[in-house]
Amino acid sequence: VGAGAWERYRRAIAGVPLPAALVDLDAFDANAARLLDLARQGGKTLRVATKSLRTPALVRRFRELGADTARGLMVYAATEAAFLAAQGFDDLLLAYPTLQGSDVDLLAGVAKTGKIVSTAVDAPEQLDALAAAAGRAGVRARVTLDVDVAFHAAGLSLGVRRSPLRELEDVLALADRIAREPRLLLDGLLTYEAQIAGVPDASPFHPWLNPAKRAMKRASAPQVARLRREIVAALGARGISLRLVNGGGTGSLAISTRDPSLTEVTAGSGLLDSRLFDWFHGLTLRPAAYFALQAVRRPRADTVVCHGGGWVASGETGPDKLPVPALPEGCRLLPLEGAGEVQTPVLLPKGVRVELGEAIFFRHAKAGELAEHVNELLLVCGDRVVDRAPTYRGLGKTFLG
Numbered sequence: 001v002g003a004g005a006w007e008r009y010r011r012a013i014a015g016v017p018l019p020a021a022l023v024d025l026d027a028f029d030a031n032a033a034r035l036l037d038l039a040r041q042g043g044k045t046l047r048v049a050t051k052s053l054r055t056p057a058l059v060r061r062f063r064e065l066g067a068d069t070a071r072g073l074m075v076y077a078a079t080e081a082a083f084l085a086a087q088g089f090d091d092l093l094l095a096y097p098t099l100q101g102s103d104v105d106l107l108a109g110v111a112k113t114g115k116i117v118s119t120a121v122d123a124p125e126q127l128d129a130l131a132a133a134a135g136r137a138g139v140r141a142r143v144t145l146d147v148d149v150a151f152h153a154a155g156l157s158l159g160v161r162r163s164p165l166r167e168l169e170d171v172l173a174l175a176d177r178i179a180r181e182p183r184l185l186l187d188g189l190l191t192y193e194a195q196i197a198g199v200p201d202a203s204p205f206h207p208w209l210n211p212a213k214r215a216m217k218r219a220s221a222p223q224v225a226r227l228r229r230e231i232v233a234a235l236g237a238r239g240i241s242l243r244l245v246n247g248g249g250t251g252s253l254a255i256s257t258r259d260p261s262l263t264e265v266t267a268g269s270g271l272l273d274s275r276l277f278d279w280f281h282g283l284t285l286r287p288a289a290y291f292a293l294q295a296v297r298r299p300r301a302d303t304v305v306c307h308g309g310g311w312v313a314s315g316e317t318g319p320d321k322l323p324v325p326a327l328p329e330g331c332r333l334l335p336l337e338g339a340g341e342v343q344t345p346v347l348l349p350k351g352v353r354v355e356l357g358e359a360i361f362f363r364h365a366k367a368g369e370l371a372e373h374v375n376e377l378l379l380v381c382g383d384r385v386v387d388r389a390p391t392y393r394g395l396g397k398t399f400l401g
């Protein structure tokens with residue numbers, strides 16, 4: 001965390017109404033440099049996952065830090081793609097399909113302005129919706145085939161359950177269908193290896209599983225690489241050369257950047273280094289995002305109660321999805337209360353005193369969801385707030401409803 005972080009952040013937010021969220025710009029920039037270096041070493045460009053920031057100023061900061069290595073945005077909603085395009089961003093990859101008329105019309109509208117937007121697809125119904133909108137707008141819609149690269153062994157399938165495309169023949173059948181539709185252009189391949197990028201393998205919760213998780217990742221990586229290589233070769237044989245072959249996430253960059261089939265990798269969460277990323281073997285990033293709650297009561301000498309609660313992350317429920325009181329160091333939530341509804345008790349480490357009215361700084365388990373709780377992020381340098389960045393929420397945008 002860096003020496004004196006509690007002291008620095010306390011000074012930075014003195015007088016700021018709580019709850020408030022902050023981003024330490026030195027840590028953010030250091031994380032950006034680390035992720036960009038990994039991409040560069042593998043000869044890839046890095047596409048930033050906006051879902052993990054949900055704050056345009058931070059996306060822009062990353063793009064500026066990344067110069068030529070940072071290329072394009074991975075976005076999560078058509079409405080978001082249109083919003084970001086209007087803000088000046090280009091080369092948008094919508095990584096999650098949509099069939100809704102209003103969405104596909106927005107995407108076609110972005111294409112009509114001359115910007116590049118490609119949408120993930122894995123089913124004929126999605127192609128029909130995108131082609132119809134492209135026809136209405138008089139454009140060609142770019143599409144990216146989303147392929148399931150989960151790990152399969154002994155009847156188990158480990159990865160995200162999203163796309164039905166897992167066999168080469170299925171991928172080629174959909175590619176052929178795209179080729180027959182003049183309103184569509186196949187320009188990308190999306191191959192997210194969630195079983196590597198999203199599975200913490202240095203977890204304190206089930207430590208006995210960590211060796212098995214690492215073995216699974218080691219076994220999965222060559223399988224994923226082989227499938228990518230076969231698909232790219234088979235599409236090439238049909239005369240299709242792809243603009244992008246995307247894979248990876250923060251948790252897999254060290255592996256994904258070494259796959260010669262990928263032209264680019266994705267990362268987002270690593271910029272803020274949310275709590276889940278503490279539990280990835282060999283990933284050295286710096287926590288950059290915190291939210292501060294006010295300590296308002298002291299039920300026992302070793303416990304303060306903070307005003308505020310919730311901030312629990314999505315996904316399979318479990319203690320790893322709770323926020324953690326990170327500063328002062330050594331604080332803990334109570335197992336029977338967790339992050340409360342409007343109040344959160346925090347157990348203080350021995351010898352640490354938090355005065356009533358002072359702040360405790362928490363880390364969210366996931367990076368982007370932090371931004372759903374606040375209208376702005378306080379950008380901190382050293383012990384000062386140097387700027388304020390409105391989140392999507394602060395800009396009145398709730399792209400996921």
Ligand SMILES: Cc1ncc(COP(=O)(O)O)c(C=O)c1O
Pocket residue numbers: 049052095192197247248249250251266267268269270367
């Ligand atoms: C398609 C895709 N790529 C990459 C990522 C990884 O993003 P991050 O670096 O924020 O973990 C995700 C996260 O869920 C994803 O859905």
